[in-house]
Amino acid sequence: MATDGLDYDLRLRLAAFGWLxxxxxxxxxxxxxxxxxxxxxxxxxxxxxVDWAGKGIRNPRRLRSTLSIRTTTKGTYPDTGVDIADDEFEYHYQARSTEGDNTKLRRAYELGDPLIYFHGIRSGWSVPLYPVYVIADDPAAKVFTIDLSRVEQYDEFDPTGFDDLRRYAPSTSLRRLHQPVFRAVVMHAYENQCSVCRLRHPELLDAAHIVRDRDEHGFAHVTNGLALCKIHHAAYDRDLLGIRPDYHVAVNHRLLDEIDGPMLRHGLQEMHDTRLHLPRRRVDRPSAEGLAARWQEFTTANA
Ligand SMILES: [Zn+2]
Known part of the structure; x- marks a missing residue:
């Protein structure tokens, strides 16, 4: 990573993003x-x-400005309706923070420094969004405005593109902000298991949308999600595998008749007519409406 010439402050930030x-x-x-x-x-x-003492702001002594801020939520279960559809939110001056904390966040605003926002999804758990920037400070109302429009997907984060991160600049494209949060709530509900084959390797799992993302109804709510392994996700998106509204798997009939190696046989054909592995909590299960709409697409494609 070509960050040798950078100051300590920026090196540390980039390393933190990279680690996450x-x-x-x-x-x-x-x-x-x-x-x-x-x-x-x-x-x-x-x-x-994050801060050991539980403050909502983290200011390492050696950094000129804030490294991270976080918001928390109390419940044991993810707040599945988390609303981060907006590009920005208001972060209140921390009551438990010393004035020094607010001063360092103000420094981040003045310098346009990139920071991490830990978005709380249930008690003690959060999803990191980065880079985020402070774009306004209102001392009268005691709030900072945090901009989320430049948040990167973790797999798109490129530390060599650091020149883009050094200073806040308005984003031209709207990023799919909700994706990391959507993934976290879906993985939690499905206990890190593919809902079709039960594979338990989170690094091989995706949070798939039932009603597709490009669709305006393809919202980021757990009831529009399924935890699927890479193969089953790809097959689902290409209508080679469908999910019936009664939570059973259907495999494309041409694929069922094919003869090939073990992946086709065990990975796909044998999944036909098996029941989906569902979240324990009823409220986390796929919506009947969404499944029906998507099932319609599958049957049309396979007619
Ligand atoms: Zn699978």
Whole structure:
């Protein structure tokens, strides 16, 4: 990584983004407080990513401005309707923070420094969104405005593109912000298991949309999601595999008649007519409406 010429501050930020992306590539879709307090190793030192004492802001002593902020939610279960559809949100000055904390967040605003936002999805657990920027400070109302429009998908995060990250600049394209949060709530509901074959390797699993994402109804709610392994996700998206509204798997009839190796036989043909592995909680299960709409597409494509 060509970051040798950068100052300590920016190097540390990029390393933090890189570490989070690495964890997500390994299949971690949500982070607990202990893991974030433990943090990561940077230039011989351990750097916690959130505050040990539980403050909603993390200001490492050696950094000129804030490294991360977080919001929390109380429930045991994910707030599946999390609304981060907006490009920005208001972050209140922390009551428990010292004035120094707010000063460092104000520095991030003045310098256009990129930071991490830990979006709380249930008690003690959050999803990291980065880079985010402070774009306004209102001392009278005691709020900062945080911009989310430049958040990258973890698998698109490119530390060599750091010049883009150094300073806040308005984004031209609307990013699919909800994806990391959607993934986290779906993986949690399905207990990191493919709902078709039960494969339990999160790094090989996707959070698939039932009503497709490009569709305006393809919303990021757990009831529009399915945890699927890469193969079953691809087959589902290409209408080679369908999910009936009664939660049973259907395999394309041409595929059923083919003769080929073990992947086709065990991975696809044998899944035909098996029952979907569903989330334990009823409210997390796929919506009947969404499944019916998607099933219609499958039957049309396979007529
Ligand atoms: Zn599978």
């Amino acid at each position: 992306s690495e964890q997500q590539a390994r299949g971690v879709s949500e982070f607990d407080r202990v893991m974030l307090c433990h943090g990561f190793e940077f230039e011989g030192e351990r750097v916690p990513l």
